Amino acid sequence: MPEPTTAAPTAGACDERFARLRELLTGYLDSGEELGAAIAVTVDGEPVVDIWGGWADTERTTPWQRDTITNVWSCTKTVTALAALVLVERGLLDVDAPVSRYWPEFAAAGKERVLVRHLLSHTSGVAAWNPPMTVPDMYDAPAAAARLAAQEPWWEPGTASGYHLINYGHLVGELIRRIDGRSLGQFVAEEIAGPLGADFHIGLPDSEFDRVSNVVPPPQVPLDPAIVAAAPLLLRAFAGPAGLAEECTTPEWRRAEIGGANGHGNARALARIQSVVACGGEVDGVRLLSPRTIDLIFDTQSSGPDLVLGAPLRFGIGYGLPSPAAVHIPDRRVCFWGGWGGSLIAVDTERRATISYVMNKMGTGLLGNERTYAYANAAFAALG
Template identity: 40%
Template sequence: MTSVQGQCDSSFEGVREVFEESFADGQNLGAAVAIFADGLPVVDLWGGVADRSSGRPWAWDTSCVVFSCTKAVTAASALLLAERGYVTLDAPVAQWWPEFADNGKGDVTVEHLLSHQAGLPAFATPVSVAQAADPVAMADRLAAQTPEWEPGTDHGYHALTFGWLIAELVRRHTGLTVGDFVRKEFGSDLWIGAPPGVIARAARISVPRRGEPKSPLTDVATQTRVDAAYAEPGSLIFRATSNPAASYNDPVLLRGGWPAAGMVTTARALARFYRDLMFGVSLRPDTLREAIRERVRGPDRVLLTDSAYGLGFMRPAQSFELPEAARAAAFGHPGAGGVVGLGDPEHRLALAFVPNLKRDYFAGDRRAYRLIEAAYASIT
């Protein structure tokens, strides 16, 4: 039986119970969950196996790639630069990136980039993992592309391109990569571009074996529709999520600093990031209020279901399924296979769940959902 380690405030014992059950019933391989309430750490738990092939256990400092949870951290970089007066969110991107105006993108704003309205959800030509390590070259590719739709008229998840679009904003105004800027401003344990030592100690991503239990949140009809689109190489969801194609255990990817999906960190550090956002450590309260204000909601041209976006942060919707208690005020970002980070300024709650068993359900699975549910039950 998997031994869960760490600390848990007595009022959050329900979270510990759910976390322990997720190992007992085979839902987790290795994972960590961290929660801050009223700014204080109340849950810091971990357990299981960090590397299935070697049996290496998950330790207190085990980090893991968090997939699209990276987007929230990258977005915060742009928001901080706007707060400091480097950019204006509703002004054209071409004011500071002239080449971006090509092919009908002259009116695209930073807000369009942050809210997935820019019409650039996928690269037009194949990109290798090695090429993806050059953020300037990736930005140049996107600047030369024609949008899939008229920017600002619709929205669709920019699964990978989001990161390199925002990375160019950071680079042009600071001279830094997103990874360097993030570690300087938001936390030394948030690695977008991890060094060899961090990669060697990180958990390795695994996929469920045949016959392992499943617990998807998404209804069967939606899951079937999305699965069918994924199976079609020409579909927008396939092109947006599969180019560059890579294994997220590949050191080239993890040190390459993919700013939409490649961050390596701990649940503790990710939850602290949201705590710091809500308590004015990282951004001013008015900046955060504007960032989490919903800009778009409705059918997502890429994800093929309803989504809702603020500026870089998701709001509760089909693409970010949350318990009812969280739906009014929570914001954050899920990641592939069940990872999630969120904050709730109304309930003064910050939470992160980081597993290494990657379940490819469209909107995650019940592991994170049940932990979030238990967390809210502990404060109400």
Template identity: 40%
Template sequence: MPLTVEGTTAPGFERVAEVFGAGGDAPAQCCAYLDGKPVVDLWRGQPEDAIQVVFSATKGATAACANLLVQRGRLDLDAPVTDYWPEYGRRGKESTLVRWVLTHRAGVLAPEPGLTFDDVTDWATVTEALAAAEPAWQPGTAYGYHAQSFGWLVGELVRRVDGRGLGRFFAEEIAAPARADFWIGLPESEEHRLAEVVTEAPDVPEGMGDVDMSAFIGPYLMTAFTLNGAIPDDAVKAAADRRYRAAGIGASGGVSDARGLARMYAWLLDEFTPETIADILRPETQGPDRVLSTPAFPVEQRFGRGFVVHPHHDPTVDATTFGHEGVGGTTAFADPARRLAFGYTTTQVVPGPPGIDERVKPIIGAVYDALD
């Protein structure tokens, strides 16, 4: 049974509420800003102020921190990482560029096996282990989704340059001025607002239960997504652990809502210069993703300065966007040409490959229909 939709839409955006309401019975939120002003602010099945783990949409927030430092002249994209983090220059990583870290070309997917979930809560333990790690491929020669290590690699560059940890830098330099409820390291005082995420198992076609699924799991996949066994392979199980939400995991542990995601990207559209946005929108990856691809299921992603470029939300919409999705439905992006910022969250996680969730595509389409 469809849940009751609450919230507001600006004149001309009423159909977005209709499409959002027809999108299923899972608790969800949807928010859009146009030229810095809210035009869609909707929720269903949960309190207005509910927040949740947004998984890899956190990478967009982490990338935003690094890009601010680049724009301010404090971090050079084409400098070696060792200019800022000397200890990183070991085991074939000596010439790794900052730009490669942001675009998943560093090859450092995880430390050596042996870290525990408790170790993950200590920033220095993880960054020291990553600095000592051997890359999975020669840095700069290929790319593969740094599912967990991205947060520590980029976050440590932020810390080395600025002195503040990733979570504090983000809170003070982005979340506060953007008026975004978004944390990389959730304070205990906000835990009462947390909405639990649950997994909706996908339907398995008849006969598929006997298929060998190993052909769909790449050789680096579990290494990248579990930090070599330190983090549970079940994202929902990890999100249910207070340690995960509090640790400041810059790749997947952020907590926000649709409003916070949209407000962040609306603020970035004003804060980023045209030159910064133009470089972000220039994809720096092509071909198969070494982590996500297998011979049976090739995956290509386009990254620019840490953001996913041109998210595939609707092939009928002519839009050049930057943002980042999160596992199971979370969607967030900015469209600089239209001055649009969009955020969507849902507590019902549907496992699947990267890309904007099928449940949110019609909603995005309705937003663009209103613009056009």
């Protein structure tokens, strides 16, 4: 257990039904297991929990504030997926079409039968760059995407998932750029975050840097041989780029548009954006999707051991779905995903609710850690 430390007090509003969330956040901050964090829950598009607390820096000199933002890692993928679904809604993107219809170069090296749904569900066979790249190589998104277009798939597309760890946003983002003309970051800013009033950025302006709480890398733990054995592509996918935890505090990382990993925002912003999915496609007069398009999210594309992560996962189009590995996600019409270190965004369409958690002190675990599970379980229990 970490040494107890004096935490900055929690702030924000919390409906009494969700009081357990504030208790948990306060407890983890007081124990030092959290450094700084925020939790948000919406129901029918309205915030019922919007709390935060702790410190934005390891020196514990700057309190985590209402407008503090941080790198949310793979929670970014849910926003990237939503951007693609907006194009589906507008009739500009067909999930059953080959990717090469919109991005002709992608048909190279045997990928002519890779469908748009395969990119969105981690079943395309293009799980990472081959050969591996450095982190700075990723900052030129079109060039990085071109390298992915030229390579062979690692398995038969559509037959299994292999988590697209970092390159998910390069693949989906290039598809969006080819159709719309705008970069992924521009599209999200102008078509999603802006209309919804959500403080979320894929490609952070320099003017917002002073609000960022840098993440604290998780402790290094040796790879479990059993996991390596169950995930034949794990080492290959994780081979590059390396050094993400070290690079993610640099100005270059923040400015880049890495739609699989470098979204900057807070729990309130993630909950606000995904409340569109929770509420049938429209929130506060902003309609992005129809119920028919939302149904695509819950169309199972793969179910079973993931070739990269090794765990039994289930993917719909753009989001994870309840599965044996997702012990914190109830088996109902819920879609979700988490970020490296423990962050979470979950959407319960039956309860018309979203649950979001972001933090700066990263933990270990595949789909979260003790804190993630505790917050999620408490929130789902309160929703009933």
